Amino acid sequence: MSPSLSYLFLNVTNSCNLRCSFCGVNAGVALVKELTLTEIEAVLSEARSLGATRVLLGGGESFLRSDFLDVLRLCHDLGISSTIETNGTLITCHIAECLKEVGVSEIGVSLDGAKPETHDRLRGVKGCFSQAIRGLKILKETGLSVGIQCLLCNSNYSEISDIRDIAVKLKASFRMLPRILPIGRGKNVPAEMVSVQRLKRLLDKLFEEERTSPSTSFDVGVGPALMPIDLLNKMGMCNLAESCGITSDGWVSICPLITDFPELRSGNIRKEALARIWTDSPLHRFIRELPPKDLKGVCKLCVANETCRGGCRIHAYSVYGDLRSPDPLCQQFYEKGIFPEYALRRSRP
Amino acid sequence: MEKEIEVENMRAAFSQKLDILKKTSKVASCIDGGCSDGFRLRKETMELQALITEQLKRK
Numbered sequence: 001m002s003p004s005l006s007y008l009f010l011n012v013t014n015s016c017n018l019r020c021s022f023c024g025v026n027a028g029v030a031l032v033k034e035l036t037l038t039e040i041e042a043v044l045s046e047a048r049s050l051g052a053t054r055v056l057l058g059g060g061e062s063f064l065r066s067d068f069l070d071v072l073r074l075c076h077d078l079g080i081s082s083t084i085e086t087n088g089t090l091i092t093c094h095i096a097e098c099l100k101e102v103g104v105s106e107i108g109v110s111l112d113g114a115k116p117e118t119h120d121r122l123r124g125v126k127g128c129f130s131q132a133i134r135g136l137k138i139l140k141e142t143g144l145s146v147g148i149q150c151l152l153c154n155s156n157y158s159e160i161s162d163i164r165d166i167a168v169k170l171k172a173s174f175r176m177l178p179r180i181l182p183i184g185r186g187k188n189v190p191a192e193m194v195s196v197q198r199l200k201r202l203l204d205k206l207f208e209e210e211r212t213s214p215s216t217s218f219d220v221g222v223g224p225a226l227m228p229i230d231l232l233n234k235m236g237m238c239n240l241a242e243s244c245g246i247t248s249d250g251w252v253s254i255c256p257l258i259t260d261f262p263e264l265r266s267g268n269i270r271k272e273a274l275a276r277i278w279t280d281s282p283l284h285r286f287i288r289e290l291p292p293k294d295l296k297g298v299c300k301l302c303v304a305n306e307t308c309r310g311g312c313r314i315h316a317y318s319v320y321g322d323l324r325s326p327d328p329l330c331q332q333f334y335e336k337g338i339f340p341e342y343a344l345r346r347s348r349p
Numbered sequence: 350m351e352k353e354i355e356v357e358n359m360r361a362a363f364s365q366k367l368d369i370l371k372k373t374s375k376v377a378s379c380i381d382g383g384c385s386d387g388f389r390l391r392k393e394t395m396e397l398q399a400l401i402t403e404q405l406k407r408k
Contacts, residue, residue: 224367224370229359229362229363229366232363232366232367232370233366233369233370235370303360303363303364303367304363304367306367306371307367307370307371340359341356342356342357342359342360342363343360343363346360
């Protein structure tokens, strides 16, 4: 019997109409041989038979695929709940109606600045802020569930609260990713990386704002140990033991963010069945079977390691080169002496 | 000593919340500056927690 696969991250294209300075997959131009609709249908169908009930569709910019709505229909027909990540610039009333028709679960729109100039500069195209806002409004007016997501960097540090306010006003979920991953173009912008002390100050401010004026949904992308206890129920986590990622050219891994790490490819769906890759590949077996106590650094000492299992493994791998490495943020908090004492085990190895 | 007791109490509260989180949340996602499905799942988690709290109150 195959181990349960509940979630699929599927990048449908690497093509993108923006040029975000921190893009982890170097999106811009479509990959040489991206998956066809028939191939996507086959892999979705196989994922469904392995138990998958949810898929996150991303890219690149998914709406640049001319058959993207067909992909969504396939998900719908197979009984797979779909969620989309988009830069929001290509949303039209017609597209929004189609999304509603195929029952898309939620559309996450990226907003990396509260000011047009900040968002446009970070995303490399003038005017993309107003297009994203227009897209968000259309989605809301159509009655769809919408999220706003932002990636924290030094350029937008002072605007994060305002981005959260936009989410609150639009009744959209809010999510912040606190770190630019040092992969893809993210490697080229070290000056944008926010220091741990500044991040801590921002987190404390956001936590306070969330207590006084709660958003529809709030997540700041840190592990449970870095969340205040009273807001712990608002966080989300990747469950890599039950999910896998597929790149737009068919490579399978724990997540599609593996552009820089061909060694993390577990197989290609053009050569092998997904079931076989998912069940037998050493990579997925390693992730599934990795005991939390074998995590390194602060994660080994943390009370929460069975819950978060070390957080984003691609982040850990990109920083330390080992899938057992600690969550880089938790480790940096620990090294700076600001990791909460109560999250550390009483008896430490 | 007082500090130790405070840390111990917080550790207990933290562990209790983690247990609920483990029981009620499944998968969220995180990719290229964004997470989408996690939003909905967190909503589900909160609904479940509200339900559990309600049931405990009734007991």
